[in-house]
Amino acid sequence: MRSDVVRAVEEVCGIGAADLVDDADLETLGIDSLDLIEIGMILEEQHGIALASEQFESVTTFGETVAVIEQQKAAQDAAS
Amino acid sequence: MTSAIVRGLGVVSPLGSDLNSFSRSLVDAAETRAVVARTTRYELEYLACHASGFEPADRFERHELRRLDRAHLMAFWAADDALAMVGDGPDPERCAVVVGTGFGAAGSHEAQSEAWRDRGPRAVSPLTIPVVMSNSIAAHLAIRLGWTGPALTIATACASGADAIGEALWLLRTGRADRVLAGGVDALHVEHVVTAFLRMEAMSSRLDDPGSASRPFDADRDGFVMGEGAGFVVLERDDGSVTGLGTVFGYGVNNDAHHIVAPPDGGAGAAACVRAALVDAGIEPSDIAHVNAHGTSTSRNDAAEAAALADVFGPSAVPVTATKAVMGHLVGGAGAVECIAAVLTAQSGDLPGVRTLSTLDPEIDGLIDVSSDRRSIDPGPALSTSFGFGGHNACLVVG
Numbered sequence: 001m002r003s004d005v006v007r008a009v010e011e012v013c014g015i016g017a018a019d020l021v022d023d024a025d026l027e028t029l030g031i032d033s034l035d036l037i038e039i040g041m042i043l044e045e046q047h048g049i050a051l052a053s054e055q056f057e058s059v060t061t062f063g064e065t066v067a068v069i070e071q072q073k074a075a076q077d078a079a080s
Numbered sequence: 081m082t083s084a085i086v087r088g089l090g091v092v093s094p095l096g097s098d099l100n101s102f103s104r105s106l107v108d109a110a111e112t113r114a115v116v117a118r119t120t121r122y123e124l125e126y127l128a129c130h131a132s133g134f135e136p137a138d139r140f141e142r143h144e145l146r147r148l149d150r151a152h153l154m155a156f157w158a159a160d161d162a163l164a165m166v167g168d169g170p171d172p173e174r175c176a177v178v179v180g181t182g183f184g185a186a187g188s189h190e191a192q193s194e195a196w197r198d199r200g201p202r203a204v205s206p207l208t209i210p211v212v213m214s215n216s217i218a219a220h221l222a223i224r225l226g227w228t229g230p231a232l233t234i235a236t237a238c239a240s241g242a243d244a245i246g247e248a249l250w251l252l253r254t255g256r257a258d259r260v261l262a263g264g265v266d267a268l269h270v271e272h273v274v275t276a277f278l279r280m281e282a283m284s285s286r287l288d289d290p291g292s293a294s295r296p297f298d299a300d301r302d303g304f305v306m307g308e309g310a311g312f313v314v315l316e317r318d319d320g321s322v323t324g325l326g327t328v329f330g331y332g333v334n335n336d337a338h339h340i341v342a343p344p345d346g347g348a349g350a351a352a353c354v355r356a357a358l359v360d361a362g363i364e365p366s367d368i369a370h371v372n373a374h375g376t377s378t379s380r381n382d383a384a385e386a387a388a389l390a391d392v393f394g395p396s397a398v399p400v401t402a403t404k405a406v407m408g409h410l411v412g413g414a415g416a417v418e419c420i421a422a423v424l425t426a427q428s429g430d431l432p433g434v435r436t437l438s439t440l441d442p443e444i445d446g447l448i449d450v451s452s453d454r455r456s457i458d459p460g461p462a463l464s465t466s467f468g469f470g471g472h473n474a475c476l477v478v479g
Binding site: 012013014034035037038041044045050053 | 142143146147202203205206207
């Protein structure tokens, strides 16, 4: 999953994998809430993960972003 | 009435997307800059004038290219060029934006509709509404500039760009703003839009001869050619303290209240609009050195417009040009780009010929002074006319 998130961020924001470390600050990277919506759409298409924008409200780092997406995937897998 | 000084100009057009290329091609272009295009779905062929020299990837951020419509990017491009000509301005709260557009982000609307139909609700981007809402371009420009004054959108079809500049003049006159970015844009090489224009038989079907397809006032004209582009100006009140690249002297606006897509025979509404613009500018018909006509190359527009011009100015009393002959119809962008063309011609006296004009329509012959040849005229005030579906008429007097 993490590598798919990296690819989605690269596609939406043009930020390379080398900069996408766990404690990288989203604001410093230039990733805003609208970017997260677009990244979420790409992952939804690939993995069927239905993400809501409020899930990203308290997210400030790349690592936290990946964690939210992985948790949603796990929750959906458990429910199905 | 108070005039507005044109401090900056910017264009995206089939004649070029920088002012030098545009002004050169305006007089040099020898034919309609059209190609035969084909819709992906159903493979309908139509004539298209594409913007030339417009390379959004060279100028805009990745997220702008992804999220925004081609119409937004054309507007940004022309607006940025116009603003690059002016220095720091008044307080942001005294700065306004007026955008004219017939359709706004039609391409994005089509793409999201297709995503919804083909792949379901969750394929529709949550970012759709901020792009396709009619006011989106004006709002994005205000955000981009940090301007907190009025940010308005005007939709009067093919007259939108002219009305935007005219209403900007009034924002300055009434003291509601001290600097206004005003212009028009449309990017309509969009399949359902093109198809709809084809269905109403408004577009030229001269697929075997794209170079002469847009032929305003010609006996064999058979419709307009779809262009795309944007024109923006930066206007400030003429209080004697600023100089610029030109002047907007006056504005006339009205409606035919007649038919949703056809002018009345004789062009009474258009004639009244021209007269209103001249009165607003405080000048006589004989003061006008040339007319940049709306001249769509449709049967009804050109006949009504010629009658209206003859009514106001007298038969063949003023040199007329029609620049859609070479760049096609920019719809919401047309009135603004043609206003800019009129400013350039008013200053240079280098009047573009209607290059595609072969045989003047006998019913128009004697009504207007139009030629396929480039002509040298006395520099002086110009009239730019715009007439839109819906019966919207907008005329600007510029110099």
